[in-house]
Amino acid sequence: MDYARSSWCMSNGDDDPADASEGADAADDAEEAGGAGESTDAAAAPTLPDEATEESLNEYLDEIAERLDGAETEADLDDIEALLDDAEAGLDEADLPEPDEDDEDADDPRGDLEGRISELRDGVEEARGPYADDVVDAIEAAASTLEDTEWTAAGRDDAADAVVAFVDAAADAVDDEVDAGDIGPDTVETDPASAGDEAADEDRGDGDRIDDLVEALDAVAEAVADADLDPDDDAETIAALLDATDDLEAGLDEAEEWDDLETHEQLRAQGYYDVLGHYKDFPVEWAALKEHEARGNVDMILLALDSLQSDFMERHCLEAFERMGKRGKTEASVEKMLGRAEKRDQPAIRILGKMAADEATETLVEYVPEGSNPQLQKTVFKALGEIGAAEAVQPLANQLDPEGDTEELVRPHAARALGLIGDTRAVDPLADALAEDDSDDVRAAAGWALRQIGTREALEAVAEYGDEHSFIVSTEAEKAERALDEASATA
Template sequence: MDYARNSWYMSNGDDDPADASEGADAADDGGEAGESTETAAPTLPEDPTEESLTEYLDEIADRLDAAETEADLDDVEALLDDAETGIEEADLPEPDEDDEDADDPRSDLEDRVAELRDGVEDARGPYGEDVVEAIEAAVGTVEDTEWTEDGRDDVAAAVASFVDAAAETVDAGPDGDEIGDLVAALDAVAEAVADADLDADDDADDIAALLEATDGLEADLDEAEEWDDLETHEQLRAQGYYDVLGHYKDYPVEWAALKEHEAQGNVDMILLALDSLGSEFMERHCLEAFERMGKRGKTEASVEEILGRAEKRDRPAIRILGKMAAAEATDTLVEYVEEDSNPQLQKAVFKALGEIGATEAVQPLANRLDPDGDTEDLVRPHAARALGLIGDTRAVKPLADALEAHPSDDVRAAAGWALRQIGTREALEAAAEYADEHSFIVSTEGEKARDALDEEPEPAATA
């Protein structure tokens, strides 16, 4: 079974392997009878043994070393296909299953074939596609990296240099210094390389030159300055964080700058500090700044940042959302209303919902007033006060019921206060009924409600 003979000569266009062999013999006699002096292809023995297969693979390895074109490598691939078939059909000794160190000729030969196939792949190319792939990788780097001002200039210079080098082989891209222009320039070169349909053999020099240019581009981009290369204080300085400082007494300077940004309402700079400065000290002060700023600190970016923390049940963040009156947080906070196992979280949530004026929370908060529920008595007054801050008249009845029958005077007093905040006649009348209550804190709210009713103007007389 002369696998290699047939595949080799068919790939070279010879009709008769025997005629080719005669030509080779004539060449050995002086080259007068044959027109080709190429070395004949290795021939797989008809009854291959471990030794003959090893010799055959050695000859293929020599042929791989001598390969100069893609066609030569194709021929080596064909010979390896024949070798693989020969190994499969060869009668080779099997290893002793009980001996882990026993030789396995078949496995060794198969490993050798795999190694030679890897050698073929390593020897192929480079191709035009390799250039396009390298350019696309550079495009990703240019687009996805946050460059400093100096780094952007370096990137522009790197791309311009690459386009000039590539222009010797393909059409250059457009000019420009902005990131979009630079990406367009690289895309144009990549498209031109793809359209050129460069051949790995005929255009090997052009491909090598383009790959050398892409290597240079990659190296230049690696050296260009990006934000991640800077120390934190350098990043802050570059983004103007310290520009607000004049003479200051507080230390560290980041804290001094933070106070000034809070005073000026520079939300973006406070967010920058919160994101950049990793210390617990500065994190705490950034959050406290937002809490003090309240609605002044509310922007889309700040709400997104603080809400992300609140979604992890962070109580300071929940307090801040309340101070911001961030209605965007309502859905998240309402989910926490029923967490009776975490009363400290509930207190923060109830107050925040009240400050937001979240009408969606009226029923869940009213349910917390039920004396038979699982909510702690220390938490129920906060639920009542939250209902008062929301001011929805749907809360009048559950608050009036709590004021009438709840066993805790603290809850009853909070319900009276909440009814006064709602301020409708119905709410005030419900609270005023307890102006003479034996509990001082309850009667105080009742008296204030009664006074509010007394101060209401008399209805106009009708004729």
């Protein structure tokens, strides 16, 4: 699809000498009728007494209202604005009775007159224009709608048709004021196959096609702005252009947006259900989800997560990502899970761990000292361990301190996370926990972590507890002893 940019330009032909002569004759007639520099209308303008009264002000405003009814040009409206200024000044100086504050129904001459002046000013504003600027503003608003809206395929075609119709109508409306050149519906293509090189057109994305439509509208707006259309002399042209922009706006309003579709229609349009040969499970969205998980279609699982708002489908989408682990890691999926993790969403934190998404380390480390939420801490510790986040070693080691705020049930998870990370900087704090913690669960977890680190120093720190009264601690010591023996045998 190739939308050609409109080539509009201002028509700058010389003025007709006959028109200039007629203008000079008209000026001479005006001078004779009302004096130099004074129009016949200005000579007939109403006057306000120096000391205005309620009656004289109302009469003055009656005459202004009559002039407003008969106003035909912007100059007429400017004169009326000046008369209203005089009326307002006269009202400020007028000595009018004040209403009785204790009587809600008392007359208020000043307030009534102020109301009349305000209504007349509104009438002047309503009578002004239309202006070329109004046309430009309407075109720019339509261009913004085109850019900011997510269209369906059918909606994009309808939007393009609306732009084509507008460009054609605008070309008809401007006539001699703007040289329309070859502009018309054929210059804004909506069929890629008719735009020239089909192979090249197929490579053009939807965004490029919208850009071309916007470019065509910008060209019309620029041409209208450059034409310097006069609100009096070119009133019909401006009105026709505004009618065309109204039709353009209506066409865009009627064009189909993604938000207009039901969720299942959006999913169908984006190929979510294409993986199903037949529906095996209910709901069908779940059946499709399982197939997408099996095929590793991360984008489709994200689509379902964003589109399907039920708790049931949200849970299954997240579980699919958790099962996929690293296979489900893409830039988009990590970004999605990080956004949820920043809201302390524990399923998302678990998924980031399974993905080994080191991009999440900075966010998760912030949650390590969250002593008021032990369940969150457990989830975060495990995720950091699965990620292998070296940056988390010291924060996790701090959680081993039995004198700290970390609960006894949480400290084993900190120890295991350190074992998963495998950083030798954790050997000393883990050995201290093994030696000093009152909880056998914490000590056993520290022993397991030291075995995962696996250096001789780490294994020796565990092996010395072979005679420990706690079975789970002595079991870790025995495994460490065997590991040392195996290392010696192979040395």
